[in-house]
Amino acid sequence: MTTMSASDLPLPLLGRGKVRDVYAVGSDRVLLLTTDRISAFDVVMAETIPMKGAVLTQISAWWFNQLGGVVPHHMISADADEIIEQVPELAGQRAALAGRAMLCKRTLVFPIECVVRGYLSGSAWKEYAAQGTLAGEPLAAGLLESQKLEPAIFSPATKAETGHDENITIDRMREILGEEDSYTLESMTRAVYTQGEAIAREQGIIIADTKFEFGREADGRIILIDEVMTPDSSRFWAADVYAPGQPQPSFDKQPLRDYLDIERRAGRWNGDAPPPPLPAEVIEATSKRYLEAYRRLTGEELVVK
Numbered sequence: 001m002t003t004m005s006a007s008d009l010p011l012p013l014l015g016r017g018k019v020r021d022v023y024a025v026g027s028d029r030v031l032l033l034t035t036d037r038i039s040a041f042d043v044v045m046a047e048t049i050p051m052k053g054a055v056l057t058q059i060s061a062w063w064f065n066q067l068g069g070v071v072p073h074h075m076i077s078a079d080a081d082e083i084i085e086q087v088p089e090l091a092g093q094r095a096a097l098a099g100r101a102m103l104c105k106r107t108l109v110f111p112i113e114c115v116v117r118g119y120l121s122g123s124a125w126k127e128y129a130a131q132g133t134l135a136g137e138p139l140a141a142g143l144l145e146s147q148k149l150e151p152a153i154f155s156p157a158t159k160a161e162t163g164h165d166e167n168i169t170i171d172r173m174r175e176i177l178g179e180e181d182s183y184t185l186e187s188m189t190r191a192v193y194t195q196g197e198a199i200a201r202e203q204g205i206i207i208a209d210t211k212f213e214f215g216r217e218a219d220g221r222i223i224l225i226d227e228v229m230t231p232d233s234s235r236f237w238a239a240d241v242y243a244p245g246q247p248q249p250s251f252d253k254q255p256l257r258d259y260l261d262i263e264r265r266a267g268r269w270n271g272d273a274p275p276p277p278l279p280a281e282v283i284e285a286t287s288k289r290y291l292e293a294y295r296r297l298t299g300e301e302l303v304v305k
Helices: 052-067 080-086 122-131 170-177 179-202 254-265 280-298
Strands: 013-016 020-025 029-034 075-077 101-105 112-119 148-154 205-216 222-225 234-238
Touching (some): 029 052, 052 101, 052 179, 052 280, 075 080, 080 101, 112 179, 148 179, 179 205, 205 280, 234 280
Antiparallel strands (some): 013 020, 029 101, 075 101, 112 148, 205 234
């Protein structure tokens, strides 16, 4: 499977994110094409990561199949042949679609990232350590880094096209969306995370935190969209080595982050674009980390057909 930095499909392009290219399929569907682009510290790397796009798409597809009875979702198909059958314009594009494409229902997307934190880590830990709060809301005293939060904390954020998403309070979310939709999104977020965290733990993975997106269909129904509990949208930890009070090794782009940290500390990179070139061993280690996340979660090796 060749790597892909950008796609070029015979469909109207709606937009390109850091990782995904989004195409219109008529007025009621979209095609999400997950490239092998990778970003870290809000900078997109020049190099691609082999198999990354397929891992993200197929993990999301696996989750949508697991969660169908929990919440409604947008996936129609993540199988290249089925997609081509439904979208004849894509005949001849199978190699570009294989593994990395998902045909989905089109929705009006809510402008909120629905973040749920089951463990105190990352930016949440940094804020708590400095101020004892999360998104300005006080937490109990004496918590440790990576400690399990019971119950999990719902922590919405505004979505940013570039740069960091901004954590907001639930009250601010209510101001943006209204009481009813805010309640629905929080309830759906907690339901999906509770089910997903339990399934992942059986596979030896702790989903420490994750973020979801939701959209509204034409008939008003709210459904789960975008990617779901992937290494890009979540913090995956190995349950067998979990130890609170310190950072945890994760199944994501950690080899890339570690390399960039070294370059910054050495004064060879200022943290802005353009990023430094990535050595082959960093690319390989990052690819292996993503593939290991898929294997651990699903119990199978990823085979792109």
